[in-house]
Amino acid sequence: MGDRGISRLRDVAGLSVNRDRLASATHEEILKGETTDIYFVKTRDVLAAGGMLETPVVAEIFTRKPGIFAGLSEMLRLLEGQNLEIYALEEGDAFDSREVLVRVHGSYGSFGMLETVYLGMLASSTAWATAARECVDAAEGKPVLCFGARHVHPAVAPVMEKVAVTVGGCKAASCILGAKLAGMEPSGTVPHAAILIAGDTVKLAKLYDGTLSSEEPRLVLVDTFKDETEEALRVAKALEGRLSGVRLDTPGERGGVTPELVKELRWRLDKAGFPEVSIVASGGLNPDRIRVLSQAGVDSFGVGSYISNPSPMDMTMDIKEVDGVPIAKRGRLPGIMDNPRLKRVL
Structure with missing residues (x-):
């Protein structure tokens, strides 16, 4: 681990940080171990003093809730070159509670200190992927756009949106870097701010079109x-067949986006000769609301906070063998837990 920057307590003591900077870690700081917990560095010093740092171990990673596995690619990037054998599920695989997700074989000194880092990668990405997949499943084939970047720190927003697309199944992402990392162009329309500044929705729509x-x-x-149905018809007529869709983002103060509103809007657009104009819904959506609004006639969905701020997916790593001998702390079963779905990935 020494080539990564942090390997002993003296390295931590000698680390100088400019506090007049953005607090988010750089890629280099992450790879050097500067975002791990201090007790893992202390562990290295203690085990090294006892001649046990290079003891061969087997460790397993699991979580207590079912979900969609993600974050493995970052973990492997973090641990590459460390002479390890790693077995894991594939990213995108559904898993059960307490199912072994990753198994690591190697000397404790080659991977133990970075436990905080790779568990954080797996926990965040798996939670995002799980929430995104729940929305995608609820939409039953209708497109789901992820635009949760505004709800998280910008340092992790691209990771979140990339995972939501590549693992969670979202069709697009609004965060520029997140979409590019997912191999696509970012997607999205203009915000309310543009319409407020223009002073009229039709005026802004014409500027947009031109x-x-x-x-x-x-x-x-x-x-x-104005009333959503009135505004939609005004814009559709003004754009003379070039309007591809309208987005409903009605705030909760006005009742939010309701099935009744969607049904009325769809009816009026069809009756006015605009059946090709799609309806996009956004604003506090979750799987339950997606199902209801989909049945009412919404064609696609923009989801933010449900994906970006999901239910936590805590990851736990247990040592299950030490020098070939099965072992575990109290409350856990010693020895390797069988999971035939694991494949060697490193």
Whole structure:
């Protein structure tokens, strides 16, 4: 571990940090071990003093809730070059409570100090992927767009949106870097701020239409100033067949996006000769609301906080063998827990 920067307590004592900076860790700081917990560094010093740092062990990682596995690629990047054997589920695999997700064979000194780091990678990515998949499943084939970047620290927003797309199944992401990392272009329309500044939804829609390339979908918010159905018809008529969709983001103060509103909007658009104009819903969506609004006629969904701030998916790593001997702390079963779904990944 010495080549990574932090390997002893003296390395921590000698670490100088400029506090006049963004607090988020750089990639280099993560790889050097500067974001791990101090007690793992103390453990290295203690085991090294006893000549036990390179003891061969087997460790297993699990979580107490079922979900969708993600974050493995970052863990492998962190541990590459450490002479380890690692077995794991594939990213995107569904798993059960307490199922072994990752098994690591190697000397404790080669991976133990970074436990905080890779458990954090797995916990965050698995939680995001699980929440995204729940929304995608609820939509039953209709597109789900992830735009949760505003709800998390910008240092992790690209990780979240990439995972939501590549593992969780979302069709698009709004965060520029997140979408690019997922191999696609970012997706999204203009916010209420643009319409408020323009002073009229139709005025902004015409500016939108005249400014952006012809390949860009004409998707316009219709809940800023007037009744949503009235605004949608005004915009559809003004764009003369070029409107691809309208987005409903009605705030809770006005009742939010309801099935009744969606049904009325769909009816009025169809009757006015605009059946091709799709309806996009956003604003505090979760799987239950997605199902209800989908049945009412929503064609796609923009999901933010449900994906970006999901139910925690705590990861635990247990030592299960030491020098070939089965072992475990009280309350856990000693020895390797069989899981035939694990595949060697390193």
